[in-house]
Amino acid sequence: MKNKLLKIKEGILKKVKEIKNSDELQKIEEQYLGRKSEFNAILKNIKELSPEIKKEIGALANSIKEELINEINELKGKINVSTKKEFIDPSLPGERTEKGHLHPITVVQEEIEELFSSMGFKILDGPELESDYYNFTALNFSKHHPAREMQDTFFIDMKNEDGENDILMRTHTSPMQIRAMKKYGAPLKALIPGKCFRNEATDARHEHTFYHVEGIMIDKNINFSNLKGVLEMIGKKLYGPKTKLRMRPKHYPFVEPGSNGEYTCFLCQGKGCRVCKNSGWLEILGCGMIHPEVLRKGGIDPNEYSGFAFGLGLDRLVMLKYNINDVRLFNSGDLQFLNQF
Amino acid sequence: MNISLNWLKEFVSLSNISSEEIKDRLTAHTVEVEKIIKQKEQYQNIVVAEILEIKKHPQADKLQLVLVDAGEKENLKVVCGAFNISCGQLVPLAKIGAILPNGLEIKKAEIRGEESNGMLCAEDELGLGSNHDGIMILSSQAKKGELLADYLELNEVVLEIDNKSISNRPDLWSHYGIARELAILFNKKLDDYSTKEIKIKKDNKKEKTKLEVKIEVKNLCQKYLALKIENIKIEDSPKWLKNRLTSLGVKPINNIVDITNYIMFETGQPLHAFDGENIKKIIIKKATKNEKIMGLDEGEKKLEEDDLVISSDKETIAIAGVIGAKNSQINNTTSTIIIESANFDAVSVRKTAQRLNTRTDAAMRFEKGLDPNLCKIAINKAGEMIKKISPSANFNHEIIETGDFVEENKIITLDLDWADKLIGQKIDRKEIKKILESLGLKIEKNKNLKKNEDKSWAEEWDIKIPSWRTKDLSIKEDLIEEIIRIYGYDNIKSSSPKGEIIPPEKDKELELIKKIKKILALSYKMNEVYNYSFVSEEQLLKLNLDPKTYLQLLNPLSTQHTLLRQTMTTHLLSNVKTNQAKYNKIALFEIGNVFLNISGDLNKDETLLNNLPYQEKKIGLILAENTNEKFKNLKNIIFNAIEEISEGAELKFLPTESIIDWADQNEKCLLMLNDKEIGFLATISKEVLNKNGIKKEVSALEISLKSLLSALSNLETKQYQEIPKFPPINRDLAFVIDEKIFYNDIRQEIKDFNPLIKRVDLFDVYSGKNLEANKKSLAFHVIYQSGEKTLTNESVDKIEAELIKLLESKFNAQIRNF
Secondary structure, eight states: OHHHHHHHHHHHHHHHHHOOSHHHHHHHHHHHHSTTSHHHHHHHHGGGSOHHHHHHHHHHHHHHHHHHHHHHHHHHHHHHHHHOOSOOOTTOOOOOOOOOBOOHHHHHHHHHHHHHHTTTOEEOOOOSEEEHHHHTGGGTOOTTOGGGSTTTOOBBSOBOTTSOBOEEEOSSSTHHHHHHHHHHOSSEEEEEEEEEEOOOOOBTTBOSEEEEEEEEEEETTOOHHHHHHHHHHHHHHHHOTTOOEEEEEOOOTTEEEEEEEEEEOTTTTTSOOTTTTTSSEEEEEEEEEEOHHHHHHTTOOTTTOEEEEEEEEHHHHHHHHHTOOOGGGGGSOOHHHHTTO | OEEEHHHHTTTBOOTTOOHHHHHHHHHHHTOOEEEEEEHHHHTTTEEEEEEEEEEEOSSOTTOEEEEEEOSSSSOEEEEEOOOOOOTTOEEEEEETTOBOTTSOBOOOEEETTEEEOEEEOBTGGGTSOSOOSSBOOBOTTSOTTOBHHHHTTOOOEEEEEOGGGGTTOGGGSSHHHHHHHHHHHTTOOBOOOOOOOOOOOGGGOOSTTOOEEEESOTTTEEEEEEEEEBSOOOOOOOHHHHHHHHHTTOOOOOHHHHHHHHHHHHHSOOEEEEEOTTOOEEEEEEOOTTOEEEBTTSOEEEOOTTSEEEEOSSSEEEETTTEEBGGGOOOTTOOOEEEEEEEEOHHHHHHHHHHHTOOOHHHHHHTTOOOTTHHHHHHHHHHHHHHHHOTTOBOOSOOEEEOOOOOOOOEEEEEHHHHHHHHTSOOOHHHHHHHHHHTTOEEEEEEEEEEOTTSOEEEEEEEEOOGGGTTTOOSHHHHHHHHHHHHOGGGSOOOOOOOOOOOOOOOHHHHHHHHHHHIIIIISOOEEOOOOSEEOHHHHHTTTOOGGGSOBBSSOSSTTSOEEOSOSHHHHHHHHHHHTTTOSOEEEEEEEEEEEEEEEEEESSTTOSOEEEEEEEEEEEEEEESSTTHHHHHHHHHHHHHHHHHTSOOEEEEEOOSOOTTEEEEEEEEEEETTEEEEEEEEEOHHHHHHHTOOSEEEEEEEEHHHHHHHHHTSOOOOOOOOOSSOOEEEEEEEEEETTSOHHHHHHHHHHHOTTEEEEEEEEEEOSTTSOTTEEEEEEEEEEOOSSSOOOHHHHHHHHHHHHHHHHHHHOOEEEOO
């Protein structure tokens, strides 16, 4: 019986291979797998066998049946497609649907926010219209610091009781350092993205309205080495795992020690190219350890806590990333520009 | 600021060190060196040429045609505008391809029809002096064809230092200051800057013509030194001195002025030289209001009573620390001079220089806060140099020294364990000591406090700050910067901060912004724009808005940006204009701040007495199309977007009579979410569109983010609704009513009519053909469903009949049959 079954199987498989169209296929299917088929006849006889043989033959018969069905189904698929008459050009393009676009600064800002959020930084927003106190005084700018002069800062035509113009468009996101310290105290990890303003004439490389991201981390035992560690990590996330950090002393009134931060150019990996003006490095950051006076103004005891701060220009980051050559495009509202992102 | 390498080498040995290495090391540890300028390269293609022939230009009286021999095969024809030349003279010729120090590139040109193959140069055009009277005539020792730079020995290498990076370091505004840093960075010895006291022989002293100096404003002038010298011969400086100055980009003037400038660039101390003929007395005092003086730069300066001036017994002879007056200028006939070496208050100088827009090299140094000890050093140096350069000079007067300056004994205590903690790494104590001492700091006391656990001593040092660093070194953190910048920021190991891991609190407003941006851009195909926070008066007027209520900038850059925006629509409409020629449909949004001229909720300072003006974030949308469907289309966008943002809440549109200055009379409504007003939607009136030159139909909307957030936070959490067990019955209901009856009211009436009415969906609005004027037809799907049983047609018929009756009586509705 076993041999008989296998023989039938061989026979069918051979015939199946010769099938050329669906009519033939249907015939074969009826002949061998249909209710009146040879195969079913054998299966009908199984019940008369001894239990052991019944089991063996039954299993074999079922597996052969399954195999045949699979074979035939596969063939059906092939025959159906290949018999179709009309030709379709598979190289035709996909149809483009209308899309909306996020501003490129939004896109890059969100990447950075996500990175810091994942490390436990709060993302905070602050007022664009600020006071002289938060923008300068609390950040350790002396009363006559050059940055306070009219050619650097937009003041609002509004005088306080002492006859001073003390309301201004924030020149950096740093005033939020103080506001955040006051609101949340220490320890504190915060990232502050935002729009900033400086009173300087605009051209392809300068804008009076620009976008910054600022980060602060305050805790017991935060040190300069930690600042380096975090900045190295940012560089690697932004520009790839081989990115190196270089720090240079730089003075900002609200940090001490103060530094700038450069990364190896992402385009030439430090060899020197057009993007990095052949230096191999891109200046991306200003940073440093938060000045004790600033901590004090934020209501945090500098004898107990220390912290670092860093800031970077979002516009510059986006310009570098997409090779944008005119900073004014960001605020142009020109769809020919915006639709590219 | 420019620094000459050769000059530095007078104080520190830098042999075998390349200029690139110096640049890199200074940048890494001290200040940013922006570039290295090789002087010789600046004078490429500028050669000595002999004048062979001079002819009149046939087309222009003010020009001449000159034939020169520049040592090349062929003589060159050059058009020249100066008339001080004659045949046989040697002159500088900028050949084609030369770039002059002022940036002018020499190209082959045709000037009034005559070919010109270069340019004969005046002294000022070459940055070699102030003379523009005519072409620079060279001595007969020059050789035809020789590079001008070779002839004049212009071979300096100059470091251009970023002024901003030394704004906190007055000591670095000099060659000696930079040399001090280089000595540390290259581990070289710094030569002392020693000057000899000027000694006057007793029998030479002239008491009669002795100068008197009086400081009236002692707090603004802590030190004033004056030296009167007679029998000076004013002439050109020697070549080496001229070259030093030209290498820095400073034009030589005469021996005395050049010496004062030279000393300023060398020591950082500005000096001033007066013609001393008529000066018997020097008074340092405040100016009189509206006093006018003519400055050395030929500009008239109008003074205020806060300005500090130097005055003789007759008149004002200088604005202290800023600029000298024309009336006491050194000229060719001067024979008595007074050298001033003083310390003026930084803030006072800054304010005056700023207001007069006269930021001289002297003012730039004074405003950083100079070391008063420098005055003496510099004036002695001036005496020394004058003796050498003008040997005829008679020193018959002693230096007069006055002022209240007392040297401060500034000590900073540094706990070294604390230093390790802030740096994050232990730096060898010997190394720290070496760094601090090389910077001129003195470790006065070395106190061993107590033994640490590792048995090392916890040390605390009292450190004395040298006079030239008292301005920028005040606290122990400043010393940390000194230590690690010299040690090298790059040599500090990096490490990860350690601390608790706490998931950050999320700012709800920012989270919502992120969500809205994505939904608008990705689901509703809108484009995000960023606009300025400033608007112009003109922009507002074109939208019928009143500029008077707007906050105003005190110092705007242009008339385009003078006021702080109060609505998003101003710029969004401008954006439509920018794009209208290129796009059929323009769908934009912006999320940004608006600013109102009322008090807000953020405090202004720590007194908490006053608040900042009110500012909040708004969402602005604008839709411009060529069809009149824009109102409906924008409505659909926001309706669906809000549903997505709120996870199912329905935005309602409430007709409004309130005035939106730029809106169409009819197509405007308030946006209501959860019974709270969150913003408005309106079509921009034809009149406003015309005023703005907009050729499309435009609707806009604004939503207050704060209101949206509060409406959203009041929404109940979405609950699962049991899947109905019994089938619904749908009845379509259409009727004609007066067009002024609002959908909102009708729908509410139907919805509230019977609890079995589960949904009321509008599916058609029609007016026009086949309907009476002022009528509209509304068609609804009304869905009846019970939670308890299968509804019969009879029971629904009954409810429907009553509903129709109500609509007929209440709204005068005429039911339409399908």
